[in-house]
Amino acid sequence: MYSEKVMDHFMNPRNQGEIPDADGVGEVGNPSCGDIMRIFIKVKDNIITDVKFQTFGCGAAIASSSMATELIKGKTLEEAWEMSNKAVVEALEGLPPVKVHCSVLAEDGIHQAINDYRIKQGLSPWEEKAGHAHGHDDESGE
């Protein structure tokens, strides 16, 4: 069901954990399945120098968190903000259609962490672009 890449990031999540003195923290819940993701970032000279996550969710959610944190580490805040869930899905070599929404969680979490940082810095938060999918599809049957 999941690609090897997904399984790799699920089995061996990168950047898991907490940054106690984080410069920005994002916490998002998935409205469709109730899962939770928390992202911690350290920022220096507009660059994300460290990032960690905690995730309560399915394999796709955990793998997306892991991949997303890898993708934004060392990037500027602007670059990190522009990273879409699609980029995460691509980097994971695909997700089953019913699991694409889990990667949206990662994108949202990062956005929140960045805005949390900006607010703490006395800057105005950036605005979310409208419209990403929280689609559902098949249900399992046994």
Next chain:
Amino acid sequence: MASEKTVYMDHSATTATDPEVVQAMLPWYSQSYGNPSSIYRLAGISRVAIDEARAKVATAIGAKPDEIFFTSGGTESDNWALIGTAFSHKGKGNHIITTAIEHHAILHTCEYLKKQGFDITYLPVDEYGQVRMEDLKAAITDRTILVSVMFANNEIGTIEPVSEIGKLCREQGILFHTDAVQAIGNVPINVATMNIDLLSLSGHKFYGPKGTGALYIRKGIRIDSFLHGGAQEKRKRAGTENVPGIVGLGAAIEKAVRDQDLKTSRIRDLRNRLLERILTEIPNCRLNGHKTERLPGNINICFEFIEGESLLLLLDHAGIAASTGSACSSGSLEPSHVLMAIGVPIEIAHGSLRLTLGIENTEDDINYVSEEIKKAVEKLRSISPLYADYLKKRS
């Protein structure tokens, strides 16, 4: 690298077909392949084989052979039982009573019937998953034509008070159907003494072949035909009979009820040991379902702070096949309707794990599985924000 060891603990999802059953089926593919409806000898042999299988199914549940109708599985039996009786009894009324914890084969058929103008009452269940007789009595009206309550639940394993329900329905002149798909081979069943009018069963849940099932229809019960066509199954269920499948179903059910007590008490022992280990060795978990009125092989447990699908993936990696009622694994993104019905909070329902043991499980499996679950739960908790919060709150 994934584990080489494999332990199957998902017997409620399906079972391996018993090699003896497969052996019994084999001659009916390429040697005695006659169509039972034809009149030559080759066909007569097939007819006899079907009759023998019918007698075996009947014996297993205390029915008469001419009360057994073969179908393509539990889902077809459930659909037929409900739709077939609903339409043939709508002169009497349009009210059907079922429960909130039925399998989707019942629930979605009820949704269909609702669209066709029937009223459906979904009985609630208590915290252990049992229907309360008071609720059932209160739900019955003079327009009630059918009560459908499952024999045993597929997720939490709770066994329903079928005899009591049967007695009440018979007294009230209301048809009683039970979905016994999970119960066959696990719980003694007698349709006569239990006052059951219709009963669904499915071969692949008791080491028989997939794509086979039966509906028991008590003699004299009016029911519409389900598949229209040839004269098979007394014109009630048309279609060339799946002779190898029917033979396999017969062989499997005969074996399933033979020494049933012995086999189930062995499985129950193993189950209890596994359950005990999990509950004592892993903090913050709880058993769902009934302590004693429970399928012998069933464990359904919620682990706080983690999510079921990721738990399944880790277990799969360790070679363990199990199941969950978590939303994330269901695709529908809704957590198990059964866990919701017994009042499990939604965030806890997320972390549910179903282990269903069967005849091939061993002592060794118990040790291996309990160790692997412990490791997996720890691993997932270590990345869970909910667990981090919990630890902070505690300290």
Next chain:
Amino acid sequence: MASEKTVYMDHSATTATDPEVVQAMLPWYSQSYGNPSSIYRLAGISRVAIDEARAKVATAIGAKPDEIFFTSGGTESDNWALIGTAFSHKGKGNHIITTAIEHHAILHTCEYLKKQGFDITYLPVDEYGQVRMEDLKAAITDRTILVSVMFANNEIGTIEPVSEIGKLCREQGILFHTDAVQAIGNVPINVATMNIDLLSLSGHKFYGPKGTGALYIRKGIRIDSFLHGGAQEKRKRAGTENVPGIVGLGAAIEKAVRDQDLKTSRIRDLRNRLLERILTEIPNCRLNGHKTERLPGNINICFEFIEGESLLLLLDHAGIAASTGSACSSGSLEPSHVLMAIGVPIEIAHGSLRLTLGIENTEDDINYVSEEIKKAVEKLRSISPLYADYLKKRS
């Protein structure tokens, strides 16, 4: 003492499952038995196997994999095709057109639909069993939602003008379903070029397992679900998948259409030789059906002055498995509706014999069967009062 020799010439009733097909099925019973809906590796293997079988079925008929839905057989496919589209299109109209010579899986489903308020037109056929396009055109009204015409008839083997019908229906915006149960492996089929919207097939008619079938549903066609329950088959046909059966269906159809021309021309040759011998060596008999637009293995012949069931019994005694459209063997005491529809006089229809050849028949079989038929017909005529009268009249 009955004969030791056996010759099977009832391939339209059912076929022996090809041993290679059985081999392909075997691993899916006791080894790779996972429920395709589960999420662990064992289950994933089953899912892939089903997808592969789906692709094979699709390829065989020129469809796309996601247009193939697995069922429990031809009867279920026929029931679903008709009932599922009738109800989902009743907003547009309530008129369905079919033919007088369909299989009972269609005819009895139409009777059911009639009770549900649908109007059914049964097209007549010509003396060879073919639908006339003028009749079809004349029958279409602005309330017509569905045309169901079989690809090839199971009794007389006549092949219908499916491409023409498909074209007409597509032009008129009417759904076209064809029951291709007898045609698969015998006639080239391409649902795309033939403008077929729905097509039924059944595994056991082409050396696959009994209890397996499929319905092709062209992408975009609206159709109600048939079995309600789990999410299998895109929520359209619930029930745990019959994995071994589906794998067997896939293997069988792949093999059936491979070298189809070669195999059918061999069978056609044998059939023609047998037919020739019967027609020349036995007086007072006639072929039913079409000379050329006919299934390669099919012979349907009426022998005057005798009755089909007794002929079958004599042939069975000689080890020959065949079929008849006679009332006496059908249990319903009504002669074949197909022979009636092509205008065979009722007393002659009584003496009909259907021989359907398949891949395992040989040159030897032809000789043996033609000799035995000759003997049997002579024997029965010698005790027939009708034959006595006939002889008297002639002399």
